[in-house]
Amino acid sequence: MALQLKEEHACESADSDPKIVKFAIVKKRQEDHSLEVGLASFEDAILPHLDAAHNLARWLLRNEQDAQDVVQEAYLRAFKSFAGFHGGNGRAWLLTIVRNTSYTLLKKNRAVDLTTTFDEEIHGSGDEVVSPVTILERSDNAELIKEAMDHLPAEFREILALRHQEGLSYKEIAEIAQIPPGTVMSRLARARTKLREYLAARMGKEK
Amino acid sequence: MNCEQCKNLMDGYLDRELDPITNQKIEQHLRDCRNCDQAYKAHGSLVRAIRDGAPYYKAPAKLRERIQSSLRQEIAKKPVRNVEDSPSLFSARPRWTRTVSFGTPWSGLAFAAAIVFAAIITFNLMSRLQRPGNDQFLATQLIASHARSLMANHLTDVASSDQHTVKPWLDTKLDFAPPVVDLSSEGFPLIGGRLDYLDNRPVAALVYERRKHFINLFVWPASSDAATAPKTITRQGYQLLHWADSDFNYWAVSDVNANDLQTFKQQFETRTPHH
Known part of the structure; x- marks a missing residue:
């Protein structure tokens, strides 16, 4: 008053x-x-x-x-x-x-969107190793990578963009994503594995 | 290092984020283990595929323009908001008042009470501040004069411990004849006199010494009804002591302690002829 x-x-x-x-x-x-x-x-x-x-x-x-x-x-x-x-x-x-x-x-x-949007149907057997040559030989490589990344959960999309496109260090990524520095490596590993699995399943389907 | 450990550290190794010792251990293991080496190569080409393949979405030029103009709008808006905030805040407030104080009669009463309250406080503050305000301003001037006199090698215009030298000199420079006494026997030897300008008029500054400390005594004619009670002000480590008799205003300024300054005042008063 x-x-x-x-x-x-x-x-x-x-x-x-x-x-x-x-x-x-x-x-x-x-x-x-x-x-x-x-x-x-x-x-x-x-x-x-x-x-x-x-x-x-x-x-x-x-x-x-x-x-x-x-x-x-x-x-x-x-x-x-x-x-x-x-x-x-x-x-x-x-x-x-x-x-x-x-x-x-x-x-x-x-x-x-925040939950895993990873498509379980398209997600084939997890341990399948896609030959790197197979990926890199394809002319629509960029399109495939984009599609695969877009199918990942947000936290994986973000960490892949920060690492591979901005070239940020683990320390910087930890700061931006607000996670402990020790978590950055394991999250990156999981993101890459998921991406590989998606690509493998996608290419396996096409065959 | 075993395969499991190698697999877990693979990403850090690829990203060159591991310490040199761990790097060496992994390199050693990759030389020894075909499986892990293959997995490493596959993982490496996947990483390169992401790096080279994922599209980088550069910002379109129009986004930059949009941002720049929105930032300019933001700073243009800010001062305007400050000015217009008051009325909008004001008009928003009564709504709040009404909900909290359950009905308008209450808020009206409280409103009136608050006005009265504020008026009382303001009045008290104003009347209390009025006079000391002048003194405070004068005190600032006095301290500045005192400090300057010690700083600028201009302590005295007439350097003499003889009151009969100092007084006539001052008398010729001023339109009044300040009392000048030497207080050497009381422990306050007279050093000299100086002209100064204070309170919008030329004043006499008498300089005394007390154990290597200086006392500036500023003297100027008192206005008619100025015989006020002695006043002390302590500021910035300086002591100020003010008194007045029927003829003169006195302001003693020094860094000596308050007791010394009181003694000085008493000695000065006893030695000056009473009017």
Whole structure:
């Protein structure tokens, strides 16, 4: 109550007292200026990682429109918390925000996506070893890999993109995916195994 | 190293994330074990297939533009929100008040009580701050003068322990004749005098010494009804002591302790001729 009154009072006096109004304008100008300076340094530090941000969001959401919305939202969030970013690894910092924003959307829109979407029907006998030559010889290799990755759960899609496309270290991946560093290797191993199993089943079916 | 261990560390080995000793152990095992070596090669080509095959989704140019313009909107929005926040907050508040205080009569009463309360506090604060405000401002000036006098090698304009030298010198420079006494016998030898400018007027500064510490005594004519009770202010490690008689304002400023300054005041008062 008292707080409300104070604010109201402050508001009134700010309206009526020309000195305070003037002060407010000066202050606003200073804020504008510092905001512009802040925006410039934010863009210098964080905008170069736009491709990485988009790539991660695109793999997580598997949809271009969602990916763009998430990246835009992530940049806004990043800008608002830029004061808390004290230099260092701008890409990892941004990707953490992109990841969290992506998961928020995934959880909201498609709860099913977070569970394993790995297709058990197509998933053949697990120990089957696909000859690397078989994969690499195919002309639609890229298409197959994409299809296989898209069939993996989100946590596998994300870790494969971070490792193979961004070339991030285990330490950086642990930071972004918010898992213990010791978990990174085993998760990567599981992701690769699942991918191989998918490819094997897919190629086995075609035969 | 056995096959199981090798299999478990395979990914770390491929990604070059293992320590050199473990790397060596794995290399040794791969040389010895055909099966594991084959699995390693297969795994390696799978990793390369992912790396080379998975499409990298670069951001379209229009996304960059979208982000840049949304960031600019954000900073453009911010100050506006600050200004317009107050009314919107204000209009949102009564709703809250109503739900919490169960009906409008209550909130109206509380509102009125709060206004009265705020007015009382404001009035008290204002009246309490009014006078000390002046003193505080003066105190700042006094400390600055004192500090400057010690800093700038400009402690005295007239350096003399003889009050009969200092006083006439000051008298000619000022439009008043400040009392000047030497207090050597009381332990406060007179060092000299100086002109200063305080409280919007030229003032006399008498400089005394107390065991290597200096005391600046600022003197200027008192306004008609200025005979006030002595006042002490301690600030930034300086002692300020103020008193007044019917003719003059006195402000003693020093880093000596408060007792010494009180003694100084008493000695000074006993030695100056009463009016």
